[in-house]
Amino acid sequence: MSSWLLKYCNLVLRSAVLTAVFAFASSHSADNKCGSPLVSTCQECLRRGPECAWCFQKSFLDGVHVSKRCDSAAQLRLKGCGEEFIENPEVKVEVNMTLSSSQVTPRDISIQLRPGSEASFIVEVKQLELYPVDLYYLVDVSASMQENLDRLKTVGVNLSHRMKEHSSDFQVGFGSFVDKPVSPYIDVHPSKISNPCSDYEVNCRPAHGFIHVLPITDNMTEFKHVIQQQRISGNMDTPEGGFDAMLQAAVCQKDIGWRPEAKHLLLVMTDQPSHLALDSKLAGIVVPHDGRCHLEEGTYSQSAHMEHPTIGQLAEKLLENSIYSIFAVNSMQYKWYEDLVAFLPGTYLGRLLPKASNLTNLVVDAYKKLLSDVGVEVEVEDSEAHRFWVSVTAVCPNGSTAAGSANCINVQPGQNVFFNITVGMRACPEKDDALQKENEPEVKLVVKPVGFNESMTVRVRQACVCRCGGAGPCHDDPGTSVCESGADPGAKRSLTDSCRDVKTGLMCSGRGTCVCGACVCDRSNLGTIYGRFCEKDDFSCPNERGLMCGGHGQCVSGECSCQPGWTGESCGCPISTESCMSADGLVCSGHGKCVCGECVCDHHRRSGAFCEKCATCSDSCQSHWSCVDCHLSKGLAADNTQQCNRSCTSLVAYVDDITELIRGKYCLYHSREQCVTRFHVDMASHGPQLRISRHAECESSHRYFKTFLSVFLLTVVLGLGILAVVRLLLRGKNWSLRGHVIEQFDDSNKNPSYAPTPSEKTITYRRDCLPEHPMEMHVHVHKMPLDIFP
Ligand SMILES: *[C@@H]1O[C@H](CO)[C@@H](O)[C@H](O)[C@H]1NC(C)=O
Ligand SMILES: *[C@@H]1O[C@H](CO)[C@@H](O)[C@H](O)[C@H]1NC(C)=O
Ligand SMILES: *[C@@H]1O[C@H](CO)[C@@H](O)[C@H](O)[C@H]1NC(C)=O
Ligand SMILES: *[C@@H]1O[C@H](CO)[C@@H](O)[C@H](O)[C@H]1NC(C)=O
Ligand SMILES: *[C@@H]1O[C@H](CO)[C@@H](O)[C@H](O)[C@H]1NC(C)=O
Ligand SMILES: *[C@@H]1O[C@H](CO)[C@@H](O)[C@H](O)[C@H]1NC(C)=O
Ligand SMILES: *[C@@H]1O[C@H](CO)[C@@H](O)[C@H](O)[C@H]1NC(C)=O
Ligand SMILES: *[C@@H]1O[C@H](CO)[C@@H](O)[C@H](O)[C@H]1NC(C)=O
Numbered sequence: 001m002s003s004w005l006l007k008y009c010n011l012v013l014r015s016a017v018l019t020a021v022f023a024f025a026s027s028h029s030a031d032n033k034c035g036s037p038l039v040s041t042c043q044e045c046l047r048r049g050p051e052c053a054w055c056f057q058k059s060f061l062d063g064v065h066v067s068k069r070c071d072s073a074a075q076l077r078l079k080g081c082g083e084e085f086i087e088n089p090e091v092k093v094e095v096n097m098t099l100s101s102s103q104v105t106p107r108d109i110s111i112q113l114r115p116g117s118e119a120s121f122i123v124e125v126k127q128l129e130l131y132p133v134d135l136y137y138l139v140d141v142s143a144s145m146q147e148n149l150d151r152l153k154t155v156g157v158n159l160s161h162r163m164k165e166h167s168s169d170f171q172v173g174f175g176s177f178v179d180k181p182v183s184p185y186i187d188v189h190p191s192k193i194s195n196p197c198s199d200y201e202v203n204c205r206p207a208h209g210f211i212h213v214l215p216i217t218d219n220m221t222e223f224k225h226v227i228q229q230q231r232i233s234g235n236m237d238t239p240e241g242g243f244d245a246m247l248q249a250a251v252c253q254k255d256i257g258w259r260p261e262a263k264h265l266l267l268v269m270t271d272q273p274s275h276l277a278l279d280s281k282l283a284g285i286v287v288p289h290d291g292r293c294h295l296e297e298g299t300y301s302q303s304a305h306m307e308h309p310t311i312g313q314l315a316e317k318l319l320e321n322s323i324y325s326i327f328a329v330n331s332m333q334y335k336w337y338e339d340l341v342a343f344l345p346g347t348y349l350g351r352l353l354p355k356a357s358n359l360t361n362l363v364v365d366a367y368k369k370l371l372s373d374v375g376v377e378v379e380v381e382d383s384e385a386h387r388f389w390v391s392v393t394a395v396c397p398n399g400s401t402a403a404g405s406a407n408c409i410n411v412q413p414g415q416n417v418f419f420n421i422t423v424g425m426r427a428c429p430e431k432d433d434a435l436q437k438e439n440e441p442e443v444k445l446v447v448k449p450v451g452f453n454e455s456m457t458v459r460v461r462q463a464c465v466c467r468c469g470g471a472g473p474c475h476d477d478p479g480t481s482v483c484e485s486g487a488d489p490g491a492k493r494s495l496t497d498s499c500r501d502v503k504t505g506l507m508c509s510g511r512g513t514c515v516c517g518a519c520v521c522d523r524s525n526l527g528t529i530y531g532r533f534c535e536k537d538d539f540s541c542p543n544e545r546g547l548m549c550g551g552h553g554q555c556v557s558g559e560c561s562c563q564p565g566w567t568g569e570s571c572g573c574p575i576s577t578e579s580c581m582s583a584d585g586l587v588c589s590g591h592g593k594c595v596c597g598e599c600v601c602d603h604h605r606r607s608g609a610f611c612e613k614c615a616t617c618s619d620s621c622q623s624h625w626s627c628v629d630c631h632l633s634k635g636l637a638a639d640n641t642q643q644c645n646r647s648c649t650s651l652v653a654y655v656d657d658i659t660e661l662i663r664g665k666y667c668l669y670h671s672r673e674q675c676v677t678r679f680h681v682d683m684a685s686h687g688p689q690l691r692i693s694r695h696a697e698c699e700s701s702h703r704y705f706k707t708f709l710s711v712f713l714l715t716v717v718l719g720l721g722i723l724a725v726v727r728l729l730l731r732g733k734n735w736s737l738r739g740h741v742i743e744q745f746d747d748s749n750k751n752p753s754y755a756p757t758p759s760e761k762t763i764t765y766r767r768d769c770l771p772e773h774p775m776e777m778h779v780h781v782h783k784m785p786l787d788i789f790p
Contacts, residue, residue, distance in 0.1 A: 034070045038523065042087050042466035045070035047428055050117035053088035054466060055081035058518045065523045065530075089463035091117045103128065103454050104447075110459040111423060118424035123456055125374055125449045129413045132262035133167035133367070134216045135159075138249055140242065140270035141176040143197060143204065143234045148269060151356040153227045157220055159360045166367060167263070172223050173256055174214040177245035178207040179235040179275070182283045182304045186235045196234030205233045209303025210245035212295055215257035242274035244289075247309045248300050250321045252293035260453055263371070264323045267363060269352060271330035273337070280307040291317055315344045319377050324451045326366040328352040328359060345377055346370060346450040370451060374417045375407025378458075379446045387427050388443070388460070393420045407450070421447060421458075428464035501533035508534045509557070531556070542570035573597055582610035621667030621681070627652070628669045628679050628692055658693040674698060 034052035039045045042054040053073040060069060060081055071079070073088045092112040099107035105124045113119060137156070141149060156172065163170040179185040186207045187196060197204035214226045249256055249266055258264050277289070289309040294302040309317075318325060324346045327337050331351050341347040348366035352359065378390045395401045395418040396408035408417050423445065445458035499514035500507050508519035512534035521529040527539035540558045544550030549560035553571035562571035573596035580587050580594030588599035592611040601611035630644035631652055644652075658666055658678045666680040675698035680691045 034072060035067045039067045039070040041066075042069075043428075043464060046087070046089070046463060046466065047115045050091065050114045053086050055079075055085055056087060056466070057081050057085035059532075060085070065521055065528060067523070068528075087466045089114055091119050093119050093121050095121070101454050102126065103452055104449060104456050106456065107454070108457050108459075110461065112461040112463055113423065113425040114463045115425055115427050118422055120420060120422040121458075123376065123419045123421060123447055125376065125417045125419065125452070127371060127374060127411055127413050127415060127417075130166070130168040131371075132169040132171070132259060133163060133265060134171050134173065134258055134262040135163070135265045135267055135363070136173040136175065136216065136249055136256060136258075138242075138245055138266060138268045139174070139176050139230075140178070140240050140268075140272065141205075141230060141232050142178050142240060142272070143200075143202075143232050144271050145269070146232050147354065148271075148352070148356045149227070149230055149232060151359070152269075153224055155356055155359045156223055156227060159363055160220055162360055162364050163367070166364065169218070169262070171216045171218045171259070171262070172214075172220070173216040174223065174226055175210060175212045175245065175249055175256075176208070176230065176233075177210045177241055178233045179237070179239075179241040180209055180244070180280065180283060180285070180303050180308075181207045182285070184282060185237055185241075197232070203231065205231045207233050207235045208299065209241055210248050210300035212249070212252065212255055212298040215255065216259065217257070239273045239275045239279070240270060241303070241308065242268060242270055243276070243308050243311075243314055244300065244303060246325065247289070247291070247314055247317055248293060248295060250314075250317045250323050251291065252295050253321060255293070255295045255298070258321070258323075262453075263367075263451065264321065265363070265367060265370075266318075266323050266325045267328060268325060269328045269356070269359075271333060271352070273333055275308045277308050277310040277313075289313060311340070311343045316379070319345050319379075319448055319450060322448075322451055322453045324348070324366075324370045326350065326363060326370075328356070328362055345375065346373075371413070372411050373407055373409050374411045374449065376419050376421075376447055376449045377406075378421065379448060381443065384443045387425060387429070388445070389424045389426065390445070391422045391424075394418070395420060419447070423458065423460065425460070425462065428462060499533070501535060504533075504535075504557070506533075511537075544568075544570035544572035568596055580610065582612055621669075624667065624679065624681055624690060625669055627690060628677065629671070631690075631692060632669075632671060632677060632696075652690045652692060654694050655691050656694055658691065671696065 034045065034048050039048065042056065045052050045054040048070065051072050052070055053076055055069045055071075055076045060079075069076075069081075073086055076086055077083065089112060091114065094110045095106045096108040096110065097106060101107055103126050105126075109121055111119045111121070137152065139145065139149065139152065160170050160172060181193075182188075186192070191198055194206055195204050196207055213230075214223060217223065246266065246268060280286075283304075285305065285307055287306050289306045291309065291313055294300055294306075325344060326348045327341065328350050329337050329352055331353075334349070334351055337349050341349050348370055350362040350366060352362070375394070376392060378392060380388050380390065391404065392406040393401060394405055394408050397411060397415040397417060398408075400408075401420075406419070411417055443460045443462065445460060447456040447458060449455070499512075499519050501509055508514055508521065509531075511524075511529050512519040512521035514520075519532065519534045521531070521534035523529075524537070524539070527537055529537045531537075535557050537555055538548055539555070541549050541553075541555035541560045548555055549562065550566070550568075550570050550572040552566040553560040553562035555561075560569060560571045562568070565575050567573045567575050577587050577594040577597075579597045580592075580599050582589040584590075587594050588601065588611045589608075591603070591606050591614075592599045592601035594600075599609060599611050601607065603614075605614050607613045627644060634644065658680060666678050669677045669679060671677060675696040677696040678693040681689070
């Protein structure tokens with residue numbers, strides 16, 4: 001085994017490992033792809049892709065919908081599926097080294113594929129130094145070939161001498177062809193049938209599809225003898241039946257005498273193009289060629305009954321029988337054949353000079369060229385071809401590894417060529433019957449190096465069937481014992497009982513089916529149904545903040561079953577009152593109850609998250625009067641807090657200007673001395689805090705203020721009265737003065753109909769002088785006994 005081979009055997013293993021790693025790595029993002037759209041069986045699951053696995057553990061996820069059993073293997077493991085319950089066939093490549101050979105290694109390989117997966121392996125092909133060579137002359141003996149035929153007698157022997165240098169053992173055979181012996185290819189006039197050349201007074205043989213004359217032999221004397229006996233034939237149309245003859249020469253292995261160990265050269269000599277498959281319709285032949293050997297006593301018997309083979313058919317048969325074909329064609333037809341050879345693997349095209357003068361060179365060159373080209377073709381059974389894809393990359397001795405190129409040129413004898421072959425599987429067989437019969441149906445691929453007598457068999461096992469049928473009825477499943485290894489074998493009788501919820505008496509809560517003693521819950525469009533008895537779901541319970549059961553419970557039979565610490569219909573309420581605790585350590589400041597984590601205040605006047613606010617509480621001021629009273633009665637000394645403790649738990653502070661300090665509301669306290677003291681109750685922080693104004697407003701000052709106001713107002717009213725009288729007098733006496741006044745106010749653009757009177761003018765003047773007057777009036781109103789003054 002060469003170092004190359006060792007290296008590539010390593011690579012084979014590594015590529016198998018890589019493939020496995022790839023399948024695993026891609027498994028993480030597989031969630032959506034595997035389970036949805038709905039999957040109901042393990043087989044469907046496997047067909048979703050190589051990253052999907054199936055969990056057949058009975059109690060998996062409390063009987064969620066079966067589609068949840070299909071996921072990436074990693075996800076299934078995470079969700080608690082036991083490793084032994086995961087159906088996840090791996091992609092495997094196994095090389096069978098028991099069959100050894102000198103040219104193609106390995107000869108037998110088996111791979112396991114899943115739909116969507118692929119596997120790569122390496123094939124080594126080695127060209128030997130010297131091969132035995134079989135050369136079969138397939139000669140077009142239509143009239144125009146007379147010269148070539150004559151020449152062949154001498155060339156044949158010369159060629160065999162030349163080939164001795166390139167082969168260990170050279171043998172030759174001979175066959176001839178013309179065309180299908182039916183109209184319109186030949187002239188069917190009775191005289192022309194036996195001698196098509198009668199018009200030219202030449203003795204021709206009848207036209208024939210293919211006659212095998214000389215089997216492969218090393219007796220050159222015999223070869224010469226046979227050639228000498230050949231006579232030309234004749235036909236009507238230009239193209240000949242070359243493909244018909246080639247196919248027979250390829251497939252009739254025994255008759256032709258191809259040696260299995262030899263290189264097979266099929267030398268086609270013609271000066272005309274060949275008929276193609278559909279040409280036969282012209283002669284009314286409609287039976288497609290069956291690709292088999294139909295030689296009877298050396299003559300192709302189906303010539304008049306079967307169509308010409310298609311190019312594809314011919315290519316396949318040449319490859320299958322390890323035949324290199326050499327076309328030695330007349331210059332005129334060179335172009336026609338040039339287009340053709342692209343479709344036939346292992347083909348050489350040469351120009352045949354008149355009288356076949358360079359035939360020896362042509363064959364020797366062709367042989368050398370054909371042997372130095374090493375390529376492989378991969379054959380898949382026709383019926384399966386659409387389900388598999390194959391890509392071949394040749395690793396040539398010169399180190400080039402052009403991707404997608406399946407052959408190397410200029411390979412010397414003794415050199416190795418490697419082919420990296422990747423086989424991918426697109427889909428499982430459509431017919432499920434095929435799967436039932438054979439658990440893992442095998443598909444054979446043949447890797448055939450072109451022109452080599454050896455090939456490699458690739459057996460593809462298709463992982464399309466699961467060990468366990470998934471959710472099928474348990475008794476019909478042959479894999480039951482494996483699948484239910486976790487179940488109690490004696491429990492069969494009570495299998496359905498175990499699906500019945502004792503509480504409700506319903507089988508799977510009426511929302512599932514009992515399969516092998518476990519509920520398989522129905523699928524609902526609303527959401528997932530799950531639970532041992534399909535009693536749980538994720539849609540029929542009250543929602544809280546957009547979450548079912550507030551995210552703090554499970555939905556069981558349409559009701560929320562809350563987690564510890566939570567209560568309420570939708571589990572939205574914490575049981576603890578912690579969230580109702582106000583800063584003073586009381587639940588809802590002592591003015592409410594904690595309901596569902598929130599304060600519900602005892603009285604509607606109270607508000608705030610902890611019932612700490614009370615905008616209109618009449619007692620909120622009154623309740624502190626005794627405290628204020630205590631403080632005031634003890635004087636404004638700083639140390640009287642202790643003495644007032646009993647009536648007054650609040651903290652107390654004294655302020656100079658309470659209206660400035662507290663922009664909000666404040667309380668008034670009417671003391672016995674007819675004084676009003678303002679104070680403020682602050683509830684916000686650590687308990688109530690009183691801020692008491694240092695300055696009380698007593699009754700005496702009020703009375704003085706009132707008197708002052710009365711005198712002032714009286715003065716104003718009297719003044720107005722006097723002005724009114726003066727105005728009346730002026731209006732009667734001096735009209736011109738009014739005009740002057742009007743003139744004065746013209747600038748103001750006022751409506752002339754609203755002409756100001758002298759008295760109005762005065763009012764305007766007075767108003768300007770007493771801007772504070774209305775406010776003074778309001779101050780008077782202050783005297784009303786209000787508790788809260790805004
Ligand atoms: C063979 O080809 C496959 C696919 O192109 C590639 O992933 C792999 O690495 C190749 N193996 C070797 C040994 O080159
Ligand atoms: C290897 O191939 C031989 C011959 O085909 C066969 O008998 C043998 O069972 C195969 N071995 C394995 C491991 O496939
Ligand atoms: C074979 O052909 C070559 C040239 O094609 C010629 O030189 C040689 O003499 C021939 N040998 C025989 C034995 O005819
Ligand atoms: C070669 O063929 C000829 C004619 O067919 C025959 O006479 C001769 O015996 C054969 N020689 C060998 C070695 O078979
Ligand atoms: C293929 O040819 C080689 C070389 O001639 C030979 O050793 C081998 O036995 C042949 N294989 C088969 C299957 O005939
Ligand atoms: C004869 O054929 C060979 C190989 O095809 C070619 O190289 C050579 O040029 C041909 N000889 C002539 C005279 O054309
Ligand atoms: C190596 O061989 C390949 C095919 O046989 C050819 O295409 C390529 O040009 C060659 N590269 C070198 C560097 O010879
Ligand atoms: C009165 O209150 C003060 C401060 O709140 C406290 O330190 C003191 O112990 C109290 N005295 C009585 C008799 O409750």
